[in-house]
Amino acid sequence: MKMRTFKRHLGESVKSLRRNGWMSVAAISAVTVTLILVGVLLSILMNVNKLASDVENDVQVRVFVERKTTKNQQDTLKKKLESYSEVKKVTFSSKKEQLQQVVGSYGNEFKLFGGDDNPLYDTFDVQTKEPKQTEQVAKKAKTLDYVNDASFGGTSAKKLFKVVGSIQKWGMIISALLLFVAVFLISNTIRITILSRRNEIGIMRLVGATNGFIRWPFLLEGAWTGLLGAIIPIALVDFGYIWIYNGLQASLASTSYRLLTPGTFLAEIDLLLISIGIVIGALGSFVSMRRFLKI
Amino acid sequence: MIEFKNVFKQYSDDIIASNDINIRIDQGEFVYVVGPSGAGKSTFIKMMYHEEQATSGEITVNNFQLQTMKPKEVPFLRRDLGIVFQDFKLLPRLTIFENIAYALEVIEKEPAEIKERVDYVLDLVDLADKSDKFPEELSGGEQQRIAIARAVANKPEVLIADEPTGNLDPETSDDIMAILEKVNKQGTTVIMATHNSIIVNKYPHRLLAIEDGRIARDEEGGKYGYENENV
Ligand SMILES: Nc1ncnc2c1ncn2[C@@H]1O[C@H](COP(=O)(O)OP(=O)(O)O)[C@@H](O)[C@H]1O
Ligand SMILES: [Mg+2]
Numbered sequence: 001m002k003m004r005t006f007k008r009h010l011g012e013s014v015k016s017l018r019r020n021g022w023m024s025v026a027a028i029s030a031v032t033v034t035l036i037l038v039g040v041l042l043s044i045l046m047n048v049n050k051l052a053s054d055v056e057n058d059v060q061v062r063v064f065v066e067r068k069t070t071k072n073q074q075d076t077l078k079k080k081l082e083s084y085s086e087v088k089k090v091t092f093s094s095k096k097e098q099l100q101q102v103v104g105s106y107g108n109e110f111k112l113f114g115g116d117d118n119p120l121y122d123t124f125d126v127q128t129k130e131p132k133q134t135e136q137v138a139k140k141a142k143t144l145d146y147v148n149d150a151s152f153g154g155t156s157a158k159k160l161f162k163v164v165g166s167i168q169k170w171g172m173i174i175s176a177l178l179l180f181v182a183v184f185l186i187s188n189t190i191r192i193t194i195l196s197r198r199n200e201i202g203i204m205r206l207v208g209a210t211n212g213f214i215r216w217p218f219l220l221e222g223a224w225t226g227l228l229g230a231i232i233p234i235a236l237v238d239f240g241y242i243w244i245y246n247g248l249q250a251s252l253a254s255t256s257y258r259l260l261t262p263g264t265f266l267a268e269i270d271l272l273l274i275s276i277g278i279v280i281g282a283l284g285s286f287v288s289m290r291r292f293l294k295i
Numbered sequence: 296m297i298e299f300k301n302v303f304k305q306y307s308d309d310i311i312a313s314n315d316i317n318i319r320i321d322q323g324e325f326v327y328v329v330g331p332s333g334a335g336k337s338t339f340i341k342m343m344y345h346e347e348q349a350t351s352g353e354i355t356v357n358n359f360q361l362q363t364m365k366p367k368e369v370p371f372l373r374r375d376l377g378i379v380f381q382d383f384k385l386l387p388r389l390t391i392f393e394n395i396a397y398a399l400e401v402i403e404k405e406p407a408e409i410k411e412r413v414d415y416v417l418d419l420v421d422l423a424d425k426s427d428k429f430p431e432e433l434s435g436g437e438q439q440r441i442a443i444a445r446a447v448a449n450k451p452e453v454l455i456a457d458e459p460t461g462n463l464d465p466e467t468s469d470d471i472m473a474i475l476e477k478v479n480k481q482g483t484t485v486i487m488a489t490h491n492s493i494i495v496n497k498y499p500h501r502l503l504a505i506e507d508g509r510i511a512r513d514e515e516g517g518k519y520g521y522e523n524e525n526v
Contacts, residue, residue: 005403019388203384206344207398207445208374210367 001212013220024225027189031229031281034182035273038175039237042269045171047259052164054257059131061138064121064148074122077146081126084140086133095120121148131161179280186284190222194288201292218285226281230273237273238266296321297343297453297484302352304338304508312338313349314508320486322452325479327495328488329519330505336488339505340457343486344376345369357452374402377446377454377483381461383438385430385445391417392426395445402449416444420474436467443474453484460491472498495519 017024063081065074074092081090098120126141128134134152141150194201204214242262252258297320304313312335320326328336341347343356345364354361359372385394392413399409417423420440430438439459446454456475460468472494479485489495495502495518502517503510 002403004406005400008400016388200386200388203386204397204401205370206346206373206378206384207401208370208449209397209401210370213370213401 001216005213006216009216009220012217013224016217016221017224023189023192027186027225027281027284028229030185030189031182031226031277032232034178034185034280035230035233035277036236037178038182038276039233039269039273040240041171041175041178042272043237043241045168045175046265046269048164048167048171050260051257052161052168055131055160055164059128059134059152061126061128061134061141061150061152063124063126063138063141063150065123066146066148067121069122069146073146077144078124080144081124081141084137086128086130086137087126088129089127091125091127093123093125095122098123179276182280183283183287186222186225186280187287190218190225190285191288194218194285194292198292215286215289218289219282222281222283222285223278224281225284226277226279227274229281230277234270234273237269238262241266241269296355296357297486298353298355299342300353302342302349302354304335304342304347305350311508313342316352316508316510318503318510318513320484322484323479323482325476325485325500326487327500327502327519328486328505329490329492329495329502330511331490334505335508336490336505337457338508340455340486340488343453343455344373344378370401374449375452377443377449377451379439379442379446379454379456379459381458383430383435383442385438385441387430390427390429391422391433391441394430394441395448398445398448404449412448413444416448419447419477420444434467436463436470439463439467439471440474443471443478447478447483451483453486454478456485456487458488458490460489460494465493468494492519 063077065077069077078090078092081087095118099118126137128137138150138152141147201214245259245262248259297318299316299318302313302316303311305311314335316339328339330336338347342349342354342361345361349362352362356372357375359368361372364372385391386397389397395413395416396409399412404412413426414423417426420443422437422440422444425433425437425441430441433441439462443454443456443459446456454475459475460471463471468491475485475487476498499516499518501515502512502519504512504517504519
């Protein structure tokens with residue numbers, strides 16, 4: 001196709017969008033409604049993903065070292081732990097440091113426990129390569145010499161993984177369904193406009209237009225429909241997300257969990273909504289046109 | 296050049312719309328296709344632009360062998376033909392200018408060339424002042440003149456017209472005939488189906504009479520005598 005022919009199709013598609021008036025508005029609205037739902041769903045899904053990885057990073061095995069263990073024995077234990085194939089990183093944390101932390105957050109009552117009265121244990125914090133491996137590593141660590149006990153995030157982490165997993169799964173399924181419905185809605189709306197143009201398409205063929213020549217303006221019109229339909233969803237999702245983000249920031253500050261920062265995240269979502277809009281718009285017109293361009 | 300060899304067209308068991316048609320039309324001819332309603336005129340003409348396909352036989356139009364032609368080639372066959380209908384078939388959403396330009400955009404002409412050519416054919420049919428109107432704002436006769444302008448815009452070898460004056464009054468029909476004769480003088484083959492005997496006898500040309508799907512007569516300058524009550 002020549003460049004000027006593509007330009008011609010572009011011009012034709014804009015003209016047709018304008019001349020179709022209310023039909024165009026109806027098709028754009030169908031896109032708008034779908035993209036609002038998709039946008040909200042995507043924002044939730046992507047934050048759940050973020051939450052899941054925050055949790056994953058948080059999950060580790062804590063190995064409590066017997067009280068009367070020498071420095072050498074501790075090193076042996078550390079090497080042993082590091083030798084496991086599941087283990088990513090082992091960090092030592094002395095009971096003194098831990099006491100200071102506790103005092104820092106809970107106050108001076110704990111100051112009584114100085115020196116040998118410190119009730120805490122020296123620990124090794126063990127990060128595994130996969131969060132799932134924590135349970136297994138904790139079990140193994142328990143059987144080692146110089147180890148008093150070993151714990152991991154345990155059942156609460158397990159439950160969380162399950163919940164996150166099902167949110168992701170259902171979110172994907174619902175998004176896919178929504179997009180399917182959108183293509184159906186749009187193709188139906190466009191089909192009505194195309195149906196009323198059935199005669200016109202026949203005339204175009206009589207004057208020697210190829211199927212491609214007839215199809216392009218319709219496809220582009222569908223793409224415009226998708227693009228215009230993305231405007232309101234983008235505005236809603238952007239402003240809504242920033243509002244929620246600012247609202248939740250204070251309450252999340254004390255935890256190690258964070259929502260995705262609006263800047264890049266919203267840019268991604270916007271781009272995604274625009275692309276989805278254009279694709280379902282064009283797909284919608286493609287689907288509804290196929291029947292008329294058989295021969 | 297258009298040639299039909301042993302062409303049959305059967306719509307169903309009892310409807311044979313073309314019955315062993317053998318005909319040859321040379322470049323530059325003006326040919327009437329006459330006959331009563333239902334005789335098979337439209338079918339004969341539709342086969343030329345591959346709207347209908349022959350059940351058997353061979354059809355050659357310009358350099359296309361229609362019985363072996365692929366669907367993809369159909370648009371290219373039609374670019375060498377200008378087609379005019381009783382009901383005009385203009386695109387209602389496009390202005391007069393855009394309607395004619397469409398036939399040229401299809402063959403990817405440059406905008407400047409399109410403008411020049413559209414202006415030329417609008418002059419040819421004497422409707423340059425209607426260029427920005429929409430089809431529904433024009434009278435039937437004017438719409439038909441636009442349809443002819445569109446048909447000849449890309450300088451086709453053949454102009455095919457199926458009852459172009461069927462919906463028009465006698466005076467307007469004379470305007471249409473004047474334009475068709477002008478186009479024919481410029482070298483374009485004109486094939487026109489009609490059952491209007493006044494026109495056929497007033498502007499004599501080669502006459503093909505079809506009856507029950509057969510070519511009943513083929514005469515240069517032939518007169519057309521029956522069905523006068525239909526005029
Ligand atoms: N698409 C079709 N399907 C079935 N029969 C048809 C079709 N088109 C035309 N016919 C029949 O074929 C015969 C010839 O029709 P047509 O070519 O339109 O004649 P004319 O143009 O001379 O009036 C008629 O009997 C008509 O009813
Ligand atoms: Mg007819």
